[in-house]
Amino acid sequence: MALQAEAKLRDVLAHFQLEGSVASIIPYGSGHIHDTYAVANDQPTCPNYLLQRINHHVFRNVPLLMENIGLVTLHLRQKLQHIPGARPDEEVLTLVPTQDNLGYYRDPDGNFWRVYLLLEGTRSYDIVETPQQAYEGGKAFGKFLALLADLDASQLHESIPDFHNIENRLRLLTQATRLNAAGRVAQVDKELRFVWQRGEEMSSICRLGRAGKLPLRTTHNDTKFNNVLLDRHDKALCVIDLDTVMPGFLAYDYGDAIRTTVNKAAEDEEDLSKIKVDYELFRAFTEGFLQETSAFLTEEEVNSLEPGVRLLPYIMGVRFLTDYIEGDHYYKIHFPEHNLQRARAQFRLVEVLEENSELLLHTIQQTAHAFKTAAAAQQQER
Structure with missing residues (x-):
């Protein structure tokens, strides 16, 4: 890292209530949105930190975003304090306040920064390798939702309005196609036909929500598998990346987690033949998830989970495709057609999930029924 850039980061860190002193600052993680740095402490008895520059072009009201995170982490910590054996300091992200006791610092250039305690000895996976990892990921997201089930979703702000609203995403795609700002529409005729053939079916969860048939809950809304930290034994420890915690439907969280769990290929896989559904990973994640949420x-809600499995890669494909058509303004890209490659990979995953939809639905319903029956039997014994 250039000395001038490091000096600027050190100046930012000086505005936070840190213990010890900064030994080093290095880029950290593989996120698409924020700039993240690991901050090593010069004092071995003091914690290490995670510094993030929040992308305020994506999250346009950072104060409200940080208010959400403060509310959710406080609720999680309070709930865990009443659970025997829980470790709130390891199972919940800890925000480090600024010298002014705020959750964020805004620098003279208008950039927003925050600091978390770095959770040591943890790991995350971009690609799930074992059913044990999948099961633990399911438990982690399921427990997260269960602990927040009594947090009134109306207390939270929409950090990104209509984030998983596919009807709005399709409107944005239509607008991007009409404007054709980057002159790319002629290249994506096949992808656009794929999208419009499924638009009505993929809007079913939106319609159920409007009809009041699906409850609005406090949900994570970005449940990529790498947003679960596991310990060195691959046991779930902490759900991270809370920027999109806001009101939503539970099928969104389940669907996005499955999207990044069952596909053994990368999210931007170029060779579409490698995109397959690993049923053992699906079953393991579903067991962990429903064990905590059923x-x-x-x-x-149980019946909405399988449509959610197909909806979330569809949404992501639409988002990648829209960004490609508009000229790649939202996601960081590593080569000119990166967003188009991402979109094609997500649409292929939709196709594979469609081919397996009956098996997936049966597994979900059977697993949910088994956990509900076991819970009812335990209740009777008491």
């Missing part, structure tokens, strides 16, 4: 899920 007690409070409605029957309609």
Whole structure:
């Protein structure tokens, strides 16, 4: 890192209530949106930190975003304090306040920064390798949702309005196609036909929500598998990346987690023949997830999970395609057609999930029924 850039980061860190002193600052992680740095402490008895520059072009109201994170982390910590054996300091992200006791610092250039305690000895996976990892990921996201089930979603702000609203995403795609700002529409005729053939079916969760048949809950809304930190034994420890925690439908969280769990290929895989559904990973994640959530899920929510599995890669494909057509303004790219490659990979995953939809639905319903039956039997014994 250039000395001038490091000096600027050190100046930013001086505005936070850090213990010890900064030994080094290095780029960290593989996120698409924020700039993240690991901050090593010069004092061995003091914690290390995670510094992030929040992308305020994506999250346009950072103060409200940080208010959400503060509310959610406080709720999670309070709930965990009443659970025997829980470790709130390791299972929940810890925000480090600024010298002014705020959750973020805004620098003279208008950039927003925040600092978390770095959770040591953890790991995350971009690609799930074992059913054990998948199961633990399911438990982690399921427990996260269960702990937040009694947090009134109306208390939270929409950090990105209509984030998973596919009807709005399709409107944005239509607009981008009409404007054709980057002159790329002629290249994506096949992808556009794929999208419009499924638009009505993929809007079913939106319609159920409007009809009041799906409850609006406090949801994570970005449940990529790499947003779960596992310990060195691959046991789930902490759900991270809370920027999109806001009101949503549970099928969104389940669907996005499955999207990044069951596909053994990368999210931007160029060789579409490598994109397959690993059923053992699907079953393991579903068991972990429903073990934690089945007690409070409605029957309609259980039935919405399989459509959610197909919806989330479809949404991501639409988003990647829209960004490509508009000229790659949203996602960081590594080569000119990166977003188009990402979109094609997501659409292929939709096709593979469609081919397996009956098996996936049966597994979800059977697993949910088994956990509900076991819970009812335990209740009777008491």
